[in-house]
Amino acid sequence: MSLTPSLVPRETLPQGVLSGLCAFLGYALGVLLDWIVTYLQLPSLQRLPRWVRVSGCSGSGAIGLACLYHSEDWQNAVRSVMNMAPVDGGHPLKIFGVAIVVCAILLAIGRSALWLARRIDRQIVRFVPRRLAMLSAYLLTGIVLWSLANDLLVRNVFRLLDSSYRQLDARFEPERPQPLASGKTGSAASLIEWQKLGRAGREFVASEAMPDDIARLAGTPAREPIRVYVGLPSGETVEDRARLALEELKRQGGFERTYLVIVTPTGTGWVDPASMDALEYLTGGDVASVAVQYSYLSSPLSLLAQQEYGSETAKALFSTIYGYWTGLPKDKRPKLYLHGLSLGAMNSQISAELFEMLGDPVQGALWSGPPFVSGTWAWLTRQRATGTPERLPEFRDGRLVRFMNQQGFSVPDERPWGSTRVVYLQYASDPIVFFDYRSFFRRPDWMREPRGPDVSPAMRWYPIVTGFQLTLDMLVAAATPAGYGHVYAVSHYVDAWHATLGLDDWSPQRRAALKAHLSSLQLRPNGGG
Known part of the structure; x- marks a missing residue:
């Protein structure tokens, strides 16, 4: 079996x-x-x-x-x-x-x-x-x-x-030299040393989209995106690293952009380039992103050994950035969003307390591949509208939260959004999302329903065995092609960010051209974890 x-x-x-x-x-x-x-x-x-x-x-x-x-x-x-x-x-x-x-x-x-x-x-x-x-x-x-x-x-x-x-995190890659421009994180003028960014941090700040490339595709002038990253060695405590991220963001003018995104990385500190490229091209580069590392271990190992580290860092960063953001004039501050993949999605959900934001909420969030232990995601899925599948649920009228997969959203595009937009991007074939401890002794709902487009119709449920199969699937979930398993494709990020940001200047034809362009650029290995 x-x-x-x-x-x-x-x-x-x-x-x-x-x-x-x-x-x-x-x-x-x-x-x-x-x-x-x-x-x-x-x-x-x-x-x-x-x-x-x-x-x-x-x-x-x-x-x-x-x-x-x-x-x-x-x-x-x-x-x-x-x-x-x-x-x-x-x-x-x-x-x-x-x-x-x-x-x-x-x-x-x-x-x-x-x-x-x-x-x-x-x-x-x-x-x-x-x-x-x-x-x-x-x-x-x-x-x-x-x-x-x-x-x-x-x-x-x-x-x-x-x-x-x-040791792997501290290794330097010769193909990524230290930035020379003073406005870059890790440069000589930066508050964060290049050596202390870590491998994932250096990849993050050195791989941002270039304004010329963005302008060429968008057909309009573009700005150079801002990426701020703080590695684990950059501060003694999570509060120190969060304050350092805020000061570096202020130094680079991040609060003067139209969009500001607080990114919670995966366990190793990795930020998915597919998501960031889609975000920066769609916004014409008029966006700042900030992330803080909380672990050296991969997401599954970090979840087992250092689960509290990720949530503590995410909370500290959000509280610090949000506290400064709320003190700015509403007509002069950027629109604030949250983002995370995998363990980053779970910790990002934990970071923002609803009651803290009732008077001044963020504009939205994009969470991709949330682990099955994510409390908010699990509650929303359980509260789904009757008759909607677990793999792509509908939550109430879809004004606040919407789920999407390779085929689009669970609700029609023309249905109106509220003032805050939350999008969950998830694949039916992602075991990190759909694992359930009860799968050892009970058939999960997503196997009773019509299968997702990326799940084999030959899959069957067997007591005990299916639980072990899904456990192993979680460990190899990132070995699939982009668009399946736990590897989220840039083309799907384009649609997800487009909906999350509420953009109205990107027609379906322009988005299709953007997807084709970015897909050709995403021929790089998945460094997530």
Whole structure:
């Protein structure tokens, strides 16, 4: 069942690991059931006739081989939806080899744990009844293994990963020299040192759209966009980094632009260039963007190990920028927007407290690929209008919040907006958005409804297995082509930003030309995380 299609394509190694894990769990479940039967003094499964046991093993093996045979077609069913090349003919054999190794390692660990439990049981049984001793031995073994895994393995792994990501973040790329213009973040005149921007920060400030390119496509004069970024080493505390971002934004004249966007990056500090390019071209460069780094780890790891860091930084930056912005004359200040991708979307939603803005709200927000744990997104999805799908819900009359995917918005374009516009850009094939812990034991709503355009119709729900499939899908969700999974295409960002900003000077024909131009520029790897 682990070989059947899921949301995103899987390469040989992750698929083999998943299949080996599921094979081990199936075997472990059988061992557990047999132990329960024996413990309850019921007739053991081992007493079944030999031919029944042999037939059962042979039938299981035949089913496994049949699924392995079809695994190539199943993977290609997912890849064809995303216009990806099919897997090679040796795909099933490679999966089988990896799965056998993984299953054998897990079996060795499991049997070592049983050996330890039996040794403990022999010591305890001299003092307590036999069955109580057995239960105590298994409980103590579980505590010992959990402590070893958590204290020795998990903490050391996270420490090693944090150190590795930190070193990667500090590495300089020769193709990105320090800016010479004094108005740039990281220049000699900047309040933020080039060396302390970090890898993602240097990419962010050095890859902004050029005014000549924007003007050539827009057909009107353009300004040079402003990008402000503060790396983790630039300040001791989140408050220090937020104040530094404000001062650098003021120094560059960010509050004199028509649009100001507070960007919350992903876990590694990365900001999606597809989104920023779409924003800067649509606004004619008359926009300033500001972001502050909060972690070196990728988004999944940051969510597990440093979840509070992202929300604290996002809140501090928003509070600092918003506090200064509200003190400016309303007719002379920029329109203020929020933006974030993935973990950045979740933390950006947390940063802006509704009751703090009731008297002076921001103009809108664009959140793409919000993780399934995003509280605001989850509540809005649960409160969707009756009959609308989970993958593309409608919230009330659509005046405040609208959802969109590759095919557009959940409500007609002609429906009027309110004074604040919030847009969620999400793909049905994005497991980071649509994972649910309950998928282990309950079919999710998005699998009961008509599938999204990017989800294979061959996908089916299986207890336990589908939960593990979606878990693995989250780890490889950024390995898809742009426009699928967790990789958001610049063409969809164009429509999302156009709606969020409420622009009326970009006709569908001009937007189509912009999408074609930006798509040709976006032939660069996804550095997100």
